[in-house]
Amino acid sequence: MTISSSLRAGVTGLAANAGRLATISDNIANSSTLGYKRAVTDFTQMVVNGSSGSGRYTAGGVSSSAFRVANEGGAITGTSNATDLAVSGRGFLPVTAATPAQLTDGQLPLQLTSTGSFEINDAGYLQSPQGKMLLGWPANFDGSFENFPRDTVAGLEPVRVNMSAFTGSATTEIDLAVNLPATGTEDTGDGLPEEMTLEYFDNLGKPEALTITFTPTVPAAGDPATNEWAMTIADSASGGAVIGDYTLTFADVRDLGGTLAGVADTVGGAYDAQTGSITVTADAGPIQINIGEIGDGNGTTQLSDVFAPVQISKDGNAAGNMTGVDVDDNGYLRAQYDNGITRVLYQIPLVDVPDANAMNSATGQAFEVTRESGGFLLWNAGDGPTGTIANFALQESATDVAKELTDLIQTQRAYSSNAKIVQTVDEMLQETTNLKR
The missing domain is CATH 2.60.98.20 (Flagellar hook protein FlgE)
Structure with missing residues (x-):
């Protein structure tokens, strides 16, 4: 009956707004998390078949779905670390959270992130505090690159830097x-x-x-x-x-x-x-x-x-020690030596997917490609649809605290209103029950 559908609509409204409250809470809690992508909740009307064909209306209620807006980045802020990287524009940095055993076997589970504060770990890999290792194409000794495939991780390897390396040029x-x-x-x-x-x-x-x-x-x-x-x-x-x-x-x-x-x-x-x-x-x-x-x-x-x-x-230069590394706008990671030589070691591509918002979220502000997001392609930074890579930079959280607080008030009011529906239906059902007395 119609009064029962009203109760169902109110209950679904409570559930939907509770879900929205969860995304708002997550956004506010991560307003200072670098590289955080805000979560949003979409509401969809639920329609009961035949609800209006007889002139009577049956409430269907509302359903909700939540997702992260992965294609929306926060502001880029400068830092003092040359290997702090942020994507300016479309695209993601390729990273992996591979275990030592997976590295040995050459297995690199691909993850994507828009920023990372990478440091050289004890094994020489550029790794973020979240345990994500940066991936790139290795350069030949003369600075050239092989023709690596663009639709697979084959050819990519964790960026590894030997700060004890020497180099010279004839x-x-x-x-x-x-x-x-x-x-x-x-x-x-x-x-x-x-x-x-x-x-x-x-x-x-x-x-x-x-x-x-x-x-x-x-x-x-x-x-x-x-x-x-x-x-x-x-x-x-x-x-x-x-x-x-x-x-x-x-x-x-x-x-x-x-x-x-x-x-x-x-x-x-x-x-x-x-x-x-x-x-x-x-x-x-x-x-x-x-x-x-x-x-x-x-x-x-x-x-x-x-x-x-x-x-x-x-x-030409005499042999010299490596003094540091940096990454330019086009993703070329270069090593500097104390004899004045600069040598290209890797190229960091940018990853693009058709529907970034359909990717699965992973820990550490990273994402994983899914069937729904579509297959990925690797692009040279600054080419095609992708943006560039900024070094000495990190991407801030995409959360707009003022907007989230506004949405929080709206959600609170909506939840209270749906609770009122449930209360009202309960009172009406009680009145119906009292008719038997």
Whole structure:
């Protein structure tokens, strides 16, 4: 009967508002929990079949369902830790709570989170206080990456950093510009060579040296200046062997006087006029030496009576200790070393799912993909639909305390109103019972 349906509607209203009170309480309690996603309760009308076909109305009541708004993030706040990470925009960081045995077996149960304060644990893994290890694609030694699949965790591994690691890089290019004394190639020259030593680093990060000797060609008495120098390059790592022997000729015409006019090779790679460089093969491998282009006043010159290095620069570094790591907007995790080297170790992708709100909640502000949420895809941060990764940052709780308090008052009033329905129906049923007396 209709009065019974009213009682049922009131009872369902009590249950639905009690459920809403639970989500509001959870939201308020976690208003300071980093990365917390607020929970919401949706109400749905329950309709009894045939309730209005006969002109009589039968109350169906209300049902409720609760879920977390996983695609809604809180504000991002800055921190002082380089491995505090937060997703700015759409997407989630891939993490795992794998046990040591699962790590050994290569089993990585995937979980997703929008933020994490990651620190290097005793095994070297980047791990959050909630026990979540950050996942990423490992880089090759040269900083490149394999073509990893995007719809599976295959290829992902826990990010592991060895703070005791050393690294170095070999010297492959040297920029060299010197001024040779023009008086050295005149008939009054003494013919003595000019010598300089350049340090370079081999493939193991050890320092070696190239000894470069410039010997002038002195003309016979009364003859004009030759404007010619022999340049020899000896490698200490090769036992002092000569790995380059060149003849440098300089112009003495107006406007181009003192600039390179030609380079002839006897030992070593040929001079490349397009780049102004020669290539010699040291014990550690080929080294390109840029001496300047033909007619270039900024390269190697022959002017006045002064021998002076004008510019010396090179790449390569000695072996150095790791000093720290950071993650850029595109998810590349780089290690810094005290020798100035920066090396890419991992790429942290962002995970996107079609319906983030249909994922299951896990402990530690994490989520798990479900059939209802749809399959996941891994994206490069900043590409496709995903946002970027902010380091030195954490995502605050998505709870709006003012709104939750407002909803709390509404829920309290609604619960009281439904309780009044139950009370009223009870009184009416009592009146019906009294009719028999």
